[in-house]
Amino acid sequence: MSAFDNDANSVPRLAERSYQGIRDAARSDHYQNDVAQRHRFRSRLSKSYPIHSDRESDVTTALTLPESGSPLASSWPETPPGADPLPGQLDRWLASRGAELVAVRRHIHAHPELSGQEFETAALVARELAVAGLNPRFLPKGNGVICDIGHGDRVIALRADLDALPLPDGKDVPYRSTVDGVAHACGHDVHTTILLGVGLALAQLAERDELPGRVRLIFQPAEECIPSGAPDVIDAGGLKDVAGIYALHCAPQLPVGLVGVRSGPFTAAADTVEVKLAGPGGHTARPHLTADLIHALGRVIVDVPSLLDRRVDPRAGVSMVWGRVHAGEAYNAIPGEGSIKGTVRVLNRDAWREAPELITKLVQDVVAGTGASAEVIYTRGVPPVINDRMASAIIAGAAGAALGPDRVVEAEISMGGEDFAFYLEQVPGAMIRLGTSTPGSGVKLDIHQSGFDVDERAIGYGVRVMVHTALAALSTPSL
């Protein structure tokens, strides 16, 4: 977008262009995969193209370029003491565009899109990349973007996710969600903005022939739903020639300016299991003449998780927890059917692969003596994220270079699920946590809480870390 363009005379200011980007994106159902191509004609490569024609006047506060001296304008962090500078004056270049990136984040935050519907966000991203002289490609459905920068047979991929959650936005801020019941409560707006910033920075290097290889930006849809979007990206060739892949996730547990890194298990596999029991039903006075379905359900609820604990290596980190149970109406009648539903979380790939068969067998064994019949519906969610040892070392080193070594801490394992794991089933890589809370603020809403927000200095830190990571990974031949 023009905000990242140096020639202020030939392009409108950020607020106008940003808004135009969203407005264009709003018609992405019409333009679909032509959006990026069309934007190319408006890039700085063709400065004479008139672009004022589709301006609109009702620019919202979320899209307004901040006045100098405002909190937003100063939200780009200084290069931390002890950090290594980026090549080619990139630090200065990034700092001069920090407020614009924050404005992009606020724009995306104010216009969240649910999983699978990220057409406007994808179009905005594609437009910004195209204006920077890059060649973004839409995924087949048009709700995700892939963009290669530089040249070489070996590719280092960086991934961000685009989707928001079906939650109300509980905040009172100018960039509050404008869509009822939809909010960027997992920080994917921040991930998207950071990866966009990384792309624009790497484009600067590539333009000067200073990028030592090829980097692929993956803006992925549908992280928050099942089935999720990563397999679609892989099917579309997103991992072709990729030697390693990296990502970050907002972490309100960590203060801004810190990142959490860990080798090995990082997030858990998260599957869903539903058990439906059926029997003849009957009077509670005569359970021996029917199948006591509530009793059978109770046994499944209690026995299956504890048997599972004895059948799987304790180091595999298996956790089976029921979240819903339904059965019965009358207190004195044995119901004819009932169901329970819950999650199975696993930190080990082998245990995850074996879980459906084992759990189905345990349910059948437990129910066998009760007279009821059981149906087990096991739905795969996402695999565990297992960070590769070498990739973890690379991103830890890069984060230390970007932020200073004392700002890299060991990340805790989360039992939450993350579909970045699908990429790691195919190629080595690592995900890290990016600190987003303001030190001393006392406000620490978790992700998936409707008021979730970040200290926007995290965007600048995130860009620095991921640019360093791409450069470090490119110069490490083994990955």
Ligand SMILES: [Zn+2]
């Ligand atoms: Zn989430």
Ligand SMILES: [Zn+2]
């Ligand atoms: Zn997330």
